[in-house]
Amino acid sequence: MGKRAAIVGFGQTKGSSSRKDVNGIEMIHEAVSAALADAxxxxxxxxxxxxxxxxxxxxxxxxxxxxxxxxxxxxKPIIKVTTGGTTGTTVAMCAYYHVASGLFDRVLAIGxxxxxxxxxxxxxxxxxxxxxxxxxxxxxxxxxxxxxxRYMHDHGVTERDGARVxxxxxxxxxNNPYAHLRQEWMRGKDVATLVDLLVSSEENQVLAYPLRMxxxxxxxxxxxxxxxxxxxxxxxxxxxxxWVLAVANxxxxxxxxxxxxxxxxxxxxxxxxxxxKVGIREPLKEIDVCELYLPYSYAGLAWIESIGFCGPGxxxxxxxxxxxxxxGEIPMNPSGGVMSSNPIGATGVIRVGEAAIQIMGKxxxxxxxxDVKIAMATGFGGCYWADVLLLGKNKxx
Amino acid sequence: MEKVAVMGVGQTSFxxxxxDTFEEMVFEAVQAALSDAGGxxxxxxxxxxxxxxxxxxxxxxxxxxxxxxxxxDKDVSTVEGDGIFGAIYGAMRTLAxxxxxxxxxxxxxxxxxxxxxxxxxxxxxxxxxPLGIDATMAAALQARCYMERTGATEEDFASVSVKNHRNGxxxxxxxxxxxxxxxxxxxxxxxxxxxxxYDCSPISDGAAAVVLAxxxxxxxxxxKPAWIRGxxxxxxxxxxxxxxxxxxxxxxxxxxxxxxxxxxxxxxKELDVVELYDAYSYMExxxxxxxxxxxxxxxxxxxxxxxxxxxGDLPVNPSGGVLSAHPVLVAGLARLAEAVLQVRGxxxxxxxxxxxxxxxxxxxxxxxxxHGVIVIGT
Amino acid sequence: MADRKTGQTELLYVTSGDMYQPYSYSLxxxxxxxxNTIKEEKRFLGARCPGCNRVYVPPxxxxxxxxxxxxxLVPVSDEGExxxxxxxxxxxxxxxxxxxxxxxxxxxxxRLDGADTALPHFLxxxxxxxxxxxxxxxxxxxxxxxxxxxxxxxxxxIDQYRRPGGSNGFSVE
Numbered sequence: 001m002g003k004r005a006a007i008v009g010f011g012q013t014k015g016s017s018s019r020k021d022v023n024g025i026e027m028i029h030e031a032v033s034a035a036l037a038d039a040x041x042x043x044x045x046x047x048x049x050x051x052x053x054x055x056x057x058x059x060x061x062x063x064x065x066x067x068x069x070x071x072x073x074x075x076k077p078i079i080k081v082t083t084g085g086t087t088g089t090t091v092a093m094c095a096y097y098h099v100a101s102g103l104f105d106r107v108l109a110i111g112x113x114x115x116x117x118x119x120x121x122x123x124x125x126x127x128x129x130x131x132x133x134x135x136x137x138x139x140x141x142x143x144x145x146x147x148x149x150r151y152m153h154d155h156g157v158t159e160r161d162g163a164r165v166x167x168x169x170x171x172x173x174x175n176n177p178y179a180h181l182r183q184e185w186m187r188g189k190d191v192a193t194l195v196d197l198l199v200s201s202e203e204n205q206v207l208a209y210p211l212r213m214x215x216x217x218x219x220x221x222x223x224x225x226x227x228x229x230x231x232x233x234x235x236x237x238x239x240x241x242x243w244v245l246a247v248a249n250x251x252x253x254x255x256x257x258x259x260x261x262x263x264x265x266x267x268x269x270x271x272x273x274x275x276x277k278v279g280i281r282e283p284l285k286e287i288d289v290c291e292l293y294l295p296y297s298y299a300g301l302a303w304i305e306s307i308g309f310c311g312p313g314x315x316x317x318x319x320x321x322x323x324x325x326x327x328g329e330i331p332m333n334p335s336g337g338v339m340s341s342n343p344i345g346a347t348g349v350i351r352v353g354e355a356a357i358q359i360m361g362k363x364x365x366x367x368x369x370x371d372v373k374i375a376m377a378t379g380f381g382g383c384y385w386a387d388v389l390l391l392g393k394n395k396x397x
Numbered sequence: 398m399e400k401v402a403v404m405g406v407g408q409t410s411f412x413x414x415x416x417d418t419f420e421e422m423v424f425e426a427v428q429a430a431l432s433d434a435g436g437x438x439x440x441x442x443x444x445x446x447x448x449x450x451x452x453x454x455x456x457x458x459x460x461x462x463x464x465x466x467x468x469x470d471k472d473v474s475t476v477e478g479d480g481i482f483g484a485i486y487g488a489m490r491t492l493a494x495x496x497x498x499x500x501x502x503x504x505x506x507x508x509x510x511x512x513x514x515x516x517x518x519x520x521x522x523x524x525x526x527p528l529g530i531d532a533t534m535a536a537a538l539q540a541r542c543y544m545e546r547t548g549a550t551e552e553d554f555a556s557v558s559v560k561n562h563r564n565g566x567x568x569x570x571x572x573x574x575x576x577x578x579x580x581x582x583x584x585x586x587x588x589x590x591x592x593x594x595y596d597c598s599p600i601s602d603g604a605a606a607v608v609l610a611x612x613x614x615x616x617x618x619x620x621k622p623a624w625i626r627g628x629x630x631x632x633x634x635x636x637x638x639x640x641x642x643x644x645x646x647x648x649x650x651x652x653x654x655x656x657x658x659x660x661x662x663x664x665x666k667e668l669d670v671v672e673l674y675d676a677y678s679y680m681e682x683x684x685x686x687x688x689x690x691x692x693x694x695x696x697x698x699x700x701x702x703x704x705x706x707x708x709g710d711l712p713v714n715p716s717g718g719v720l721s722a723h724p725v726l727v728a729g730l731a732r733l734a735e736a737v738l739q740v741r742g743x744x745x746x747x748x749x750x751x752x753x754x755x756x757x758x759x760x761x762x763x764x765x766x767x768h769g770v771i772v773i774g775t
Numbered sequence: 776m777a778d779r780k781t782g783q784t785e786l787l788y789v790t791s792g793d794m795y796q797p798y799s800y801s802l803x804x805x806x807x808x809x810x811n812t813i814k815e816e817k818r819f820l821g822a823r824c825p826g827c828n829r830v831y832v833p834p835x836x837x838x839x840x841x842x843x844x845x846x847x848l849v850p851v852s853d854e855g856e857x858x859x860x861x862x863x864x865x866x867x868x869x870x871x872x873x874x875x876x877x878x879x880x881x882x883x884x885x886r887l888d889g890a891d892t893a894l895p896h897f898l899x900x901x902x903x904x905x906x907x908x909x910x911x912x913x914x915x916x917x918x919x920x921x922x923x924x925x926x927x928x929x930x931x932x933i934d935q936y937r938r939p940g941g942s943n944g945f946s947v948e
Contacts, residue, residue, distance in 0.1 A: 002495070065761055102399075255835075258893075420835060
């Protein structure tokens with residue numbers, strides 16, 4: 001039947017636009033060391049390693065092999081999993097399955113990226129089908145602008161609504177010492193003023209209409225690592241482990257042109273499956289915090305509808321009513337989210353780690369002022385690759 | 398603990414410059430595996446694809462095969478590495494309690510890219526790549542280290558090539574089955590000393606798939622189960638200079654783990670057939686030692702004894718091995734498919750009579766940095 | 776430059792140079808027929824799934840929903856509707872060519888009449904009032920065609936805003 005598994009350690013490097021002071025292997029080692037220190041374990045305690053990133057972002061083939069001296073994988077079982085933007089959540093899920101299989105007790109999950117070392121837009125363009133879609137796509141920015149056009153058209157959403165999401169996440173990032181974009185000028189200003197500033201500023205240029213710079217995530221260098229442990233050892237490692245309650249994912253289509261642009265059906269289906277596993281009927285009430293992979297602002301409106309926190313077109317209301325703020329009913333991205341740091345291969349690991357530390361009570365300044373019993377993390381990538389993880393304070397039955 | 402079985406296997410033909418798209422190759426392999434299992438795509442609970450962005454020439458290479466892999470509305474993930482690691486992760490997912498069945502499918506069209514550029518990309522970009530090193534040059538270094546340590550000769554390597562290419566004549570999936578003499582191999586074009594053309598595998602295109610199931614899931618299929626009795630994987634150091642290239646400690650660790658699970662004490666006696674990853678002829682001798690089939694330094698001796706030939710005590714690579722067709726990433730999964738056919742008695746002309754227990758082996762990285770091993774039995 | 780006394784070293788990058796990974800992508804029979812038909816006849820084809828009857832453009836060999844092989848090609852229109860769009864304004868190096876792609880340009884996913892999926896391509900306009908979801912477009916072909924998706928020069932916005940009985944039920948304006 002498989003074993004129960006929990007997260008018992010998390011470590012991350014500080015997000016930055018360029019970590020020229022370290023190479024990728026050294027940066028991975030920083031994150032792994034931080035995770036081991038967090039769990040008070042040594043690398044000798046680790047039974048297996050899972051790692052992921054995107055090959056063409058750093059131009060390194062077989063990264064799992066290249067990085068072993070930094071990851072601690074020498075003379076250990078190691079597997080690489082890679083699914084685009086979802087890579088980090090995919091890595092976390094893979095580590096979970098390692099433990100749940102009963103074959104390994106302590107498994108290290110690592111995500112990393114040095115976006116500064118390559119042309120991210122160029123690399124992302126090569127993720128589109130080489131024959132049909134690559135010749136006219138414009139990286140993540142172009143693809144996301146296309147996505148925004150449809151949601152704005154369908155629901156009459158304005159750029160103020162998008163900016164509201166950005167403002168929430170960037171204000172939250174001020175509490176996170178690891179966040180890449182910490183925009184100190186925003187501190188202390190009220191939400192409406194910040195939204196007004198973003199939509200009226202000439203410096204905030206349009207990159208791909210309808211998206212401005214402030215609607216998009218940064219390119220970040222960072223690494224992050226999680227330690228998963230089996231039910232046999234988890235409670236001896238962490239006083240409050242973050243138990244894995246459910247993992248679910250979907251990735252249906254091959255081509256972007258095959259998507260039904262009016263909804264995010266993969267995120268919807270993965271969420272439904274995860275909620276069914278845990279018995280969640282009213283996600284808004286039953287989930288205490290979310291770390292959502294929002295690569296751009298409007299996803300913070302559209303995708304909370306797909307998850308089922310509200311009905312179609314109601315995301316805007318949730319945002320403006322403050323429901324998703326730190327003191328709202330369902331706080332989203334206390335870490336500042338992807339809008340504040342996007343080291344692509346590590347981003348999903350950070351979502352899961354940030355959700356876990358809310359349960360473990362280790363989130364420092366960004367810790368929610370409430371008892372966090374259930375936390376949700378998501379990943380987004382590929383052609384709407386959707387990963388969903390639910391973590392809990394109580395050991396699952 | 399729960400058990401996992403391989404319920405079906407499928408392989409396309411492996412050849413150079415296949416016209417099929419990734420999607421077409423994967424669909425063919427998946428349909429073949431489902432048909433072999435006696436099941437339908439609806440019997441599959443989750444899907445694992447195996448591919449590599451460098452070898453496919455695109456980022457997120459698994460995207461192109463989502464339809465063909467039958468991933469629609471299912472949990473799906475992607476392993477980037479040899480297919481044997483896909484099968485190992487697939488077995489974990491099948492044991493974890495979330496899924497009763499898992500489909501694993503690997504694809505590659507290596508002949509459509511440039512092998513030397515792609516494998517140069519796996520070496521350190523700062524210190525090693527500028528030397529122009531690729532997989533074959535690194536293998537030549539390893540072959541030379543092995544010769545120095547054990548006294549193995551180029552004739553010994555050639556005998557592996559002769560055996561495997563001959564075996565390949567009986568496998569309809571491979572493209573380089575042929576009758577060669579030791580002389581033919583020794584006289585073939587020098588590629589990277591001491592390796593010559595017939596010491597090196599071709600780069601082939603193709604796909605392979607396996608259907609995995611736990612005991613509950615196995616009931617969905619008509620095929621008889623081939624149980625995974627043990628598995629293990631392990632990586633050595635990365636930098637070639639940090640490794641003793643003639644030492645197989647990672648393979649030893651991986652295979653000992655698998656043997657421990659399978660309760661195998663003497664693999665040479667207890668295994669009936671081995672399918673190993675002979676990307677280059679010398680590797681087979683080195684892997685004999687890592688797998689515990691020969692004592693350290695005695696790989697060539699085992700080869701020359703004839704034990705690993707068809708009709709010997711422990712035939713190795715009755716399929717013709719990777720030397721007869723090398724669809725990179727697929728090759729380890731093809732080894733598993735062949736091992737399954739052997740223990741089921743379905744290997745046709747290449748069947749090892751009475752085979753009950755088989756071993757499949759795959760590698761990752763330069764000079765077999767990482768190894769994956771699966772022991773399969775009826 | 777390293778200063779041994781202070782332990783300060785200038786941090787360096789090593790670039791990959793002009794690392795280039797050439798690759799040949801096969802189109803399969805359906806993809807080849809699609810591009811050959813554009814090249815020779817300036818017409819579009821889609822692949823029809825025998826299971827669900829969806830028409831896929833560009834054609835591909837497997838319907839993911841049904842997990843069925845598709846063999847049949849059917850004609851679709853050279854006119855269609857924008858299902859999602861953007862106007863790209865930021866400059867970037869196009870990995871297809873190695874040079875900066877000229878900006879701004881309009882881009883859209885276009886569902887051709889008779890197809891169930893959308894084809895991404897360039898538009899002939901960067902007018903924010905015209906480049907909109909639901910706008911009608913028509914393919915404009917290159918004079919010299921070579922069997923590539925860029926044999927379609929771009930899609931031109933045409934006056935009609937929505938076709939009669941279109942997805943949102945608007946009538947022709």
